[in-house]
Amino acid sequence: MRAQDLTQLTFNAIASHRLRSLLTVLGIAVGIAAVVLMTALGEGVRQFVMGEFTQFGTNIIAITPGKTSTFGVSGATVSSVRPLTTDDAVALLRVNSVEAVVPVVQGNARVEFGRKHRRTTVIGVGSDMPAVWQMGVEKGSFLPNDPFESSRSYAVLGSRMRSELFGDAGPISARIRIGGDRFRVIGVMESKGQMLGFDLDDTVFIPAGKATELFDREGVMEIDVIYSDQESADTVAEALKKVLLVRHGQEDFTIKTQEQMLSVLDSVLQLLTLGVAAIGGISLVVGAVGITTIMTIAVTERTAEIGLLCAIGAPRSQIGVLFLVESAMLGACGGVMGVGVAIALVFMLQWFVPTFPVALVWVYVAGACGMASVIGILAGLTPALKAAKMNPVDALRAN
Amino acid sequence: MHGRDALSMACGALASNWRRTALISLATAIGVSAVLILAALGEGANRYVLGQFESLGTNLLIVLPGRSETVGGPPPLLGETPRDLTIDDAYALLSDSSIKRVAPVIVGSAPVSTAAGLEREVNVYGTTDALLGIQRLAMEKGTFLPRSDPHRGASVCVLGIELARELFADDAAVGKWVRVGNTRFRVLGTLANSGVTVGVDFNDIAIIPVASAAALFNRESLFRILVETVSDADLDRAEQAIHRITASRHEGEDDVTVIAQDSVVKTLDRVLTTITIGVAAISAISLAVAGVLIMNVTLVSVAQRRTEIGLLKALGARIRDVRRLFLIEALMLAGIGAIVGLTVGLSAASAVAIIYPEFPIAVPAWSIALASTVAIVCGAVFGLMPANRAARLDPIKALSSN
Numbered sequence: 001m002r003a004q005d006l007t008q009l010t011f012n013a014i015a016s017h018r019l020r021s022l023l024t025v026l027g028i029a030v031g032i033a034a035v036v037l038m039t040a041l042g043e044g045v046r047q048f049v050m051g052e053f054t055q056f057g058t059n060i061i062a063i064t065p066g067k068t069s070t071f072g073v074s075g076a077t078v079s080s081v082r083p084l085t086t087d088d089a090v091a092l093l094r095v096n097s098v099e100a101v102v103p104v105v106q107g108n109a110r111v112e113f114g115r116k117h118r119r120t121t122v123i124g125v126g127s128d129m130p131a132v133w134q135m136g137v138e139k140g141s142f143l144p145n146d147p148f149e150s151s152r153s154y155a156v157l158g159s160r161m162r163s164e165l166f167g168d169a170g171p172i173s174a175r176i177r178i179g180g181d182r183f184r185v186i187g188v189m190e191s192k193g194q195m196l197g198f199d200l201d202d203t204v205f206i207p208a209g210k211a212t213e214l215f216d217r218e219g220v221m222e223i224d225v226i227y228s229d230q231e232s233a234d235t236v237a238e239a240l241k242k243v244l245l246v247r248h249g250q251e252d253f254t255i256k257t258q259e260q261m262l263s264v265l266d267s268v269l270q271l272l273t274l275g276v277a278a279i280g281g282i283s284l285v286v287g288a289v290g291i292t293t294i295m296t297i298a299v300t301e302r303t304a305e306i307g308l309l310c311a312i313g314a315p316r317s318q319i320g321v322l323f324l325v326e327s328a329m330l331g332a333c334g335g336v337m338g339v340g341v342a343i344a345l346v347f348m349l350q351w352f353v354p355t356f357p358v359a360l361v362w363v364y365v366a367g368a369c370g371m372a373s374v375i376g377i378l379a380g381l382t383p384a385l386k387a388a389k390m391n392p393v394d395a396l397r398a399n
Numbered sequence: 400m401h402g403r404d405a406l407s408m409a410c411g412a413l414a415s416n417w418r419r420t421a422l423i424s425l426a427t428a429i430g431v432s433a434v435l436i437l438a439a440l441g442e443g444a445n446r447y448v449l450g451q452f453e454s455l456g457t458n459l460l461i462v463l464p465g466r467s468e469t470v471g472g473p474p475p476l477l478g479e480t481p482r483d484l485t486i487d488d489a490y491a492l493l494s495d496s497s498i499k500r501v502a503p504v505i506v507g508s509a510p511v512s513t514a515a516g517l518e519r520e521v522n523v524y525g526t527t528d529a530l531l532g533i534q535r536l537a538m539e540k541g542t543f544l545p546r547s548d549p550h551r552g553a554s555v556c557v558l559g560i561e562l563a564r565e566l567f568a569d570d571a572a573v574g575k576w577v578r579v580g581n582t583r584f585r586v587l588g589t590l591a592n593s594g595v596t597v598g599v600d601f602n603d604i605a606i607i608p609v610a611s612a613a614a615l616f617n618r619e620s621l622f623r624i625l626v627e628t629v630s631d632a633d634l635d636r637a638e639q640a641i642h643r644i645t646a647s648r649h650e651g652e653d654d655v656t657v658i659a660q661d662s663v664v665k666t667l668d669r670v671l672t673t674i675t676i677g678v679a680a681i682s683a684i685s686l687a688v689a690g691v692l693i694m695n696v697t698l699v700s701v702a703q704r705r706t707e708i709g710l711l712k713a714l715g716a717r718i719r720d721v722r723r724l725f726l727i728e729a730l731m732l733a734g735i736g737a738i739v740g741l742t743v744g745l746s747a748a749s750a751v752a753i754i755y756p757e758f759p760i761a762v763p764a765w766s767i768a769l770a771s772t773v774a775i776v777c778g779a780v781f782g783l784m785p786a787n788r789a790a791r792l793d794p795i796k797a798l799s800s801n
Contacts, residue, residue, distance in 0.1 A: 019698060020695055020699060023691050023692075023694060023695040026691050027688045027692055027695075030684065030687060030688045030691070031688060065508065066520060078506045078507055078622055079506070079507035079508075079616035079618055079622075080508045080509065080616070081507070081508075081509040081510070081615060082510075105479070106479065107465065107479030107480055107481075108464070108465025108466065108467060108479065108480050108654075109465070109480060110481075110652065110654065119466045119467055119468050119654065120467055121467060178481075179480070179481030179482070215479040215480065216481075216483075216618065217618075252510070252520060276678075276681070279433075279678060279681050279682050280681060282429065282430065282433045283430075283682075283684045283685040283687075283688045285429055286685040286686075286688040286692070287688050287692075289422055289423075289425055290426060290688070290691070290695065293419055293422040293423055293426075293692060293695075293696060294695065294699075296418055296419060296422065297419060297696075297699050
């Protein structure tokens with residue numbers, strides 16, 4: 001049989017039962033649309049979360065006290081007999097290709113200006129913080145590059161903190177009290193917004209050395225290192241480890257590169273996307289059963305036609321192929337329809353609710369289309385075999 | 400037409416095309432069992448997590464130093480504040496009648512080593528004898544920290560089971576001496592395996608008296624105060640009392656955050672239930688697909704039985720009789736599928752329960768209701784169009800078509 005004839009025959013078979021074919025296609029289309037939408041949703045969430053994490057830049061290495069392999073807050077962040085100190089931070093600055101080092105101490109204190117006061121997060125950092133965390137200074141300047149042990153009592157306000165304490169008044173060079181100690185405001189940060197529920201705007205930044213005094217701590221909670229783009233994260237991490245090993249005598253710290261954290265997070269989120277896609281895929285399986293049902297019915301209905309084809313010399317394989325092409329076509333139509341609907345829905349969502357995290361993954365879209373045809377073929381396999389195995393004499397007599 | 404006749408006719412039609420019936424029931428069954436199994440897994444995960452929390456007690460309040468005025472922001476978990484939350488602050492809370500007992504906690508990290516030279520860096524918990532009851536810990540061997548003056552640090556410790564195994568292998572740890580930081584402590588006992596816990600891993604931990612921890616880490620401030628109230632009903636009263644007592648001791652400044660374990664559990668429960676319902680709903684889309692298939696097959700059935708319909712109408716069957724006939728057929732397809740799906744779903748859940756007894760899998764009642772209702776409603780809704788089409792057939796045309 002010529003390919004053209006094959007197509008013609010299949011097309012006629014599908015077109016002659018328009019409603020039936022449409023409903024079968026609809027079954028597959030719903031399944032495909034569900035898979036594409038679910039992956040778009042998963043991908044949207046993934047991009048959103050990754051964006052939240054990469055807003056601090058990607059070439060960061062975080063060093064925390066204590067040797068832990070698990071996520072979460074180690075007891076060492078709170079207190080440790082072998083703390084990480086600001087001296088460690090200074091030493092790390094000498095490592096090749098390290099561009100900036102920021103020790104971090106975080107706490108909670110009451111900030112007072114005149115008669116106004118507000119309890120909030122106080123973060124002790126180094127002068128390089130704006131570069132490392134990619135935050136801009138809106139007014140004034142950031143903390144100066146003082147030595148950690150003798151830094152001046154300067155404070156920089158987050159944008160929300162500024163409006164809460166000062167309203168419309170100018171905060172620069174005002175004197176405030178943080179936990180009873182006096183600080184002079186020298187700058188205001190640009191609004192950075194929420195970061196995973198943590199409001200960086202409702203904070204006060206003070207020198208790390210002052211923060212360790214204020215909170216009566218021996219060490220810092222974290223040291224953030226930013227390195228040159230030219231170096232690989234692993235090389236820098238190795239170099240940092242060497243320096244700290246020499247200073248501490250043992251590995252009582254944990255080095256995590258942003259790359260490692262991101263790749264773990266990324267793989268988790270991709271797995272999640274795959275998971276929701278699989279749940280949406282249940283509909284696809286049901287749709288496939290629909291193709292099998294309709295093809296079984298078609299084979300029974302067209303017994304006489306099969307008998308005739310056999311009688312005029314069509315090989316059995318060709319009869320099988322005829323029905324397989326038909327079911328593959330049903331599947332493919334469903335795929336195209338489903339993808340079309342899903343893409344339309346995604347664009348509509350992006351248009352009407354721009355903040356809603358959806359993003360089409362074209363690999364999944366193409367995969368869904370291909371999968372629909374494959375499902376069509378698989379679903380049509382049993383009926384096609386049944387048709388191919390028919391005895392022409394019986395088949396002709398059936399009618 | 401009698402109801403019984405209609406039923407037996409539908410049954411006959413389904414039985415004569417058994418292959419088709421089986422396939423469509425399979426489609427519905429896949430949908431129903433998927434909803435059930437996913438809901439059961441979600442419910443199991445929910446129960447597991449809640450069980451972990453509830454094993455810590457529901458009448459528990461956690462007091463953290465520091466308080467943020469950011470609305471809806473996270474609590475100051477790291478607990479560094481200029482003014483210390485002290486051991487005396489913790490015991491002052493006992494003056495309120497709603498508070499049963501308190502355990503002050505200092506947390507840090509330190510290397511724990513044995514005389515044999517084995518060393519492991521672990522989290523160290525400085526606390527008092529009250530922790531055992533408040534956190535519902537169990538001892539494997541020996542005893543917990545003794546009741547003593549919290550200001551005096553004795554040189555005794557309790558080890559988590561994993562830490563004890565790492566340091567002493569199979570030897571008895573009780574009675575041995577370990578070095579935590581640079582101080583020697585005698586092991587009083589080892590904790591029983593607490594399984595996978597939320598938050599603190601009590602298997603890999605060293606517990607020492609709170610005053611010893613204060614000396615070890617050179618800090619006065621507590622990291623947490625765990626407060627157990629007399630009963631669940633006292634939680635609100637206790638929370639107010641904690642703020643009041645702290646403010647009176649901290650020069651009028653109320654600088655602590657109180658987290659109720661109960662509220663954490665409730666939030667978690669809400670989140671997990673929402674996720675479970677969401678997942679079940681997504682899988683319920685497949686039931687709509689099954690509905691489309693039922694419609695399709697019923698349409699085929701109508702087309703194939705035109706003569707029969709014509710005959711029925713010629714014999715005086717009314718429109719609603721014919722409609723009922725095909726609706727029953729569609730509903731039976733959905734019904735069989737739903738029953739098979741429920742059976743498969745429930746047995747799969749029981750199988751999981753037998754194979755993984757520690758995972759509290761449970762098919763929630765709402766998922767059974769959701770799956771079977773959606774399946775039946777889909778059958779009815781999608782069966783209506785073909786049934787109407789059959790009912791409106793002109794008997795003359797239908798009879799002459801063959």
